[in-house]
Amino acid sequence: MSNSDNTSFLPAFCKRWQAGKARAEALAQYVADETGHTEMPLSDMQPGDFGHVLSLCSSCEQREHLLELGFTPGTEITVVRLAPLGDPMTVRIRGYQLSLRRREAEAVTMRRCPPDFDLNPDDIDRDGI
Amino acid sequence: MSASPAPSSSRPAAASGDGGATRLPLYALVGNPNCGKTTVFNALTGLRQKVGNYPGVTVEKKEGRLRLPGGGAASLIDLPGLYSLTPRSPDEAIARDVLLGHRLDIAQPDGIIHVVDAANLERNLYLTSQVLDLGLPTVIVLTMTDVAEKTGHTVDIPALEKLLGVPVRPVLVSKNSGMEDLKAAIEHLTTTPPPPHRDWPLPTDAEIEVRELSEMLQAEHGTRPEQSGTEAVGLLMAESLRPEEEGRWSPAVLAHLAADKAALATLGIDFSAAVVEARYAWAGRVGRQIVRKPRKAAETLTDRIDRVVMHPFWGYLIFFGVMAFVFQTIFTWAQIPMNWIGSGVSALQHLITTQMPPGDLQDLLVNGIIAGVGTTITFLPQILLLFFAISLLEDTGYMARAAFLMDKVMSKVGLHGKSFIPLLSSFACAIPGIMATRTIDDRKSRLVTILVAPLMSCSARIPVYTLMIAAFIPNRHVLGIFTLPGLTMMAMYFLGMAAAFGMAWLFKKTLLRGAPPVFFLEMPPYHAPSARTVLMTMLERAGLFLRRAGTVILSVSIVLWFLSSYPKQPAGTPPAAQLAHSYAGRAGQAIEPVIAPLGFDWRIGVSLVSSFVAREVFVSSMGTIYSVGDKNSSTEEVSSTLKDKLRADPFFSPLLAVCVMIYYVLAMQCLSTVAVVKRETNGWTWPLFMIGYMTALAWITTFLVYHIGMAMGWGGR
Structure with a gap:
């Protein structure tokens, strides 16, 4: 299988x-910067990783769709799991779980937080504006 | 859909139910997928609902009647589940057009009943921001408050009402709580003031463009002031206007729009992104003010279930267990009621044969009409049971997980994770399988799934396989545990599967080429299924099938009865000669040159033609030709004696038997499927294409097998 x-x-x-x-x-x-954050596409994040959306590809096909699903800059995303065959992946975004193929996830550039990042939802401006 | 000449001026006069209008107020039910919208719709309307299609598209239209506590009534239209009113999919385009009053077949709703999932408030509020922008009287139905409470979330309902400016009614359908309050709020909806002006500011430059364009719409088209803002935002967001939009607006508006877009581009403002971000910022603000969350998110039951259900080993074990259950349901258990229906139909046929004087009318009644009705209703148990299983899987939330687990495998042939269940169901019968493709949002993936579904070996092929295997495949053991007949049967199933996946791959590479379908799928939290929702879905599907496909199947059955009974031969002609000289028989003989290269003769030809109604007719037709019983005999009776006759016929050989089976695996020998495909694709193009490609595939494959077999010297007995 x-x-x-x-x-x-x-x-x-x-x-x-x-x-x-x-x-x-x-x-x-x-490579992580001095604060321990790493800039990388969502598709390469691993289960358990947590970060914020930095930007979306500027002219890709799914840009608007991704935005409407909630991938706006600053949004917190946790990778929940990869499918056993490696694709698609499930992420937690805005309080719900969404599955998407890694191909689409490539369009989302993330700022991954260091693993010991203290996750406190009340302190973070989730809208990034 | 042509353009409407007078775009959505003020709402139609009859709208508010005033002025002595006889029309009931019309309310639209809007909500995200998985928010409990269907449950609310069923609870509000009960059985007073009807399902149809919007003309010209395959989007389902669900309407119902609602009785209000004060004695009045209202019409309710259930729009497809949506994440957004941006017209990206046909579903979203229809919902948007209905709500804005742009459709000619439906008046603009007088109010909106907006279902919001309390456990998933922030995401749901994104759609809410769009719904409130429409400026129609709105009531919000807050569902899943019990789920939210379980995870430690509390929603401050009075605060939410104040922030949104519309009534909010919490409802728990399963506990029957809140329904009366909701109905009372709906009763007052016509007098409820529309929501206040939108509360999500855009960057100043964008805000100016929106205001200008909406003022222009009010002046040029008389658009309601409350609605003009949403129209303006929609026009500015659209990359290109849909054809029906183009004709809706005056040239001056379109020119202004183009200038606006150019201006925004030079300012470097990404308007769509700005709107989406502003809406989500608003949703976030509202969410933070009214939802109290636990300090640290506890692991939910869903997370715990998912750890097992999505496990690389246990996950697939459970998946195959569930699929085996679904398959068992439609393949084995459905047979029991199907046999009842079968014996009921033959009892009725027998009754009429004995009670009515023989003649054309009796023959038409028995072999045309009753046989046709019988064929149609024989499918019912499978359809009911499959949709029972599917709505159970959908309602609990497992369906999304199944699609997630299978997506990688299905994507290899360019399909979607959701194509798996329709294809699996097609092993029992392609008809429920094709009806089940409605869950696939991507149009091309859905079409490919429909096109290849009939290649999966359905249960109607089994009589053909068993007849040919019983007659010609020796019952020898292979490797100790397997038998040759069993292996042959399995080979036929594998051939069908390989053909289905091969053709799917081919279609995605050629005819229906395009980017691989996007797979954005919400993983809803698990919850206990609602018996009512499951039951209603089942009944709805069965009704749709009877109304839409049943009529076609019945009329075609009558036509085929006529073709195989006329012209009448003199009385006393044996049934075999009667069939041979009928129109169908002549057609079978006429196609002999075409099927001769496959090793088939006119007798198989006649059976091919007459089994176009349903594949199992092959057996009874061959029976008639070989003078085993007549067309009133049951398949089993015919099969057992027919196999000896076939074995005695020097024309037949094991190779030929295999060729007949292969032909039946691949050929489109089922009018009921054609009827369903016609209904599901809204036209004759795809069903005709399907007949064409499947016949070609069957002919070429059988030709190759026959000739290679003959060359290898396997043609003997």
Whole structure:
């Protein structure tokens, strides 16, 4: 039940392992700034990660749709989980859970908070305006 | 939809129910998906509702009648569940047009009943900001207050009423609380003042453009002042106007609009983003003022369930368990009532045959009308049970999880996670499967799902498979535990599945090419299903099927009865000769040159033509030709003796039997499916295309199998 374009278990396993390594390398390129925040696309955030929307791609197809779903700059987003096959992902945004494909999540640039970030909803201006 | 010449001037005169108008006040029910809107609609209207389509589109139109405590009544229109009134999907465009009074078939509603989920207030308030902007009298129905309380959220209702300027009525349908208050508020809706002016300021430059354009709309088109702002914002947000919008506005307005957009662009203002952000800022402010949240969000029951249900191992185990249950329901359990209906129909046929003098009228009644009605209602148990299962899954919140788990697999062939259930259901019958595609929002994905659904082996093919397997596939054991007949049956199912996925992939690559469908899906919190909602959905689907497809199936059955009974042969002609000389028989013989390359002869041809009503007719038709019983005999009776006759016929061989089966796996041999596809796609283009591509696929595949088989020397017996 894994990647359906692979025929047998072993190559599938190797491929996934390689993909995992490539992902790890991709993740390594995101460097945290002095406050511990990291700028990265939502699609590369991991379950449990938390951050704020920084910007949306300026001219992509789903820009307005994403905005209307609540992805406005400053909005808090927590990644809840990735589907067992790695895609789509579920995020918590504005108090509800939304699933979207990583392809669409790429359009959202996030400012990921450091893992020990104290999450206190009352202190944050969630509208960012 | 052509343009309306006089765009939404003041509301129609009859609107307020004054002036001696006979029309009832019309209220629109608006809300997010998953907010409990359907439950509220059912509770308000009971069984006094009817479902139809908006002309020209596949958006469902639900209307109902509501009795008010004061003795009056009101019409209620249930708009599709929406996150926004920006016309992005057909659903949203229709809802917007209805609410703004732009549709010619529906008057502008006199008021709005807006359902808001208390447990998800901030997101719901985004739509609320758009609803209030319409300037129509509005009452807000606050649902799920019990869910909100469980997670420690308390909603300050008086404060919410004050902030929004409209009445707010909390309702818990399952506990039957708040309904009377709500009805009382609806009763006073016509005299409720419209909500105050919008409370979400835009950047000054954008604000000026909105004001200018709305004043122009009031002057040029007589748009109501309360509504002009929302029209102006909508026009400024739209990247390009829909064709029906273009014709609605005067050239002066359109010119002004173009100038406004250019001005905003030079100022560097992204108008859409500014509007969305301003609305969400407002929603956030309202939310913070009226919802008290716990300091630290506790883990909810939904989170705990999801940890198991979405688990890489347990999640799929549960998923396959649920799917096995759905499949079992429609495949096995539906057979029980289907058999009752089948025996009821044959008892009725028998009764008429014995009580009525034989003749054309008796034949028409028994083999045309009753057989046609019988075919239609035989589908009912499957449709009822499938929609029972689907609405149960939808209502509990599991459907979204199933789509989430399957999305990656389905996306490989360009489909949507939601295509899975329709395809699975098609194993029982393509008709409920195709009706179930309504849950797929993406138009292209839905169309592809409809096009490939009939390739999944449905239960009507089983009689054909079993006849051919029983006659020609030797009952040998393979690898100890498997038998050859069982493996053949399985191979047919796999062939259908492979063809469905292959064709889906092909369609997405060619005919229905486009960006992969977007998958934005809310994961609603789990909750106990409402028996009423589940039951009503079931009945609604069954009614739709009977009204829409039933009529087509019945008339086509009568036509096919005529074709296979006329011209009449002299009395005493054996049934086989009668069938051979009928129009259908002649058609079967006429197509012999076309099917000869597949190894088929005219007898199979006649059966192919007559089984176009339903695939299982193949068996009784072959039975008639081989003089086993007549067309009144049941499939089982015919099948058991027919297999011996076929085995004795030197024309048949195991290879030919396999070819017949393959043809039936792939060919569009089902008029009921065609009727449903016609209804669901609103036209003849796609059903005709479906017949075309499936017949071609079946012919080519069978041709290859037959000739490769012959060349390999498998043609013997």
